[in-house]
Amino acid sequence: MVAGSRGAKIAVSLIHNNIWKGPTLIISGMMPPGVGTFPEGVPIMLIHGIHDRTVPIGLVRLSASTGRVKLIELETDHSMNLLLENNTLSRYISELVEFAKSSTTTSTTSTTSTSTSDKNPAVARASMMAAIAARKQ
Numbered sequence: 001m002v003a004g005s006r007g008a009k010i011a012v013s014l015i016h017n018n019i020w021k022g023p024t025l026i027i028s029g030m031m032p033p034g035v036g037t038f039p040e041g042v043p044i045m046l047i048h049g050i051h052d053r054t055v056p057i058g059l060v061r062l063s064a065s066t067g068r069v070k071l072i073e074l075e076t077d078h079s080m081n082l083l084l085e086n087n088t089l090s091r092y093i094s095e096l097v098e099f100a101k102s103s104t105t106t107s108t109t110s111t112t113s114t115s116t117s118d119k120n121p122a123v124a125r126a127s128m129m130a131a132i133a134a135r136k137q
Helices: 005-016 057-064 088-101 121-136
Strands: 002-004 024-027 041-049 068-074
Touching: 002 005, 005 024, 024 088, 041 057, 041 088, 057 068, 068 088
Parallel strands: 002 024, 024 041, 041 068
Antiparallel strands: none
């Protein structure tokens, strides 16, 4: 399954309700309210832009630390337009298939450099809350 942004809320709900258990690619995804973790048995690849102001990368990093998740961080924003260039999306779908076949239980991969403070869950949570508060204003 491939889902993006708000569609990811539906995909994650299907996973949490045991309706879907297959490989899942989430692009710039939002989590449903009350769901902050992924189950262990479902291979999930998250592709997210580090400049995404709609869904802060700190929130995605927290989610990626649970379950069987591979996180790919890209130097882009929420639009993820670069996925439509040069068969990029097709390559990530192929990578998801290979990831699903692997025996790795948890894997997090970053394709961009991030500061140590961004990887700290407390800092990421504070950053996420600040971004949400800023959107409400």
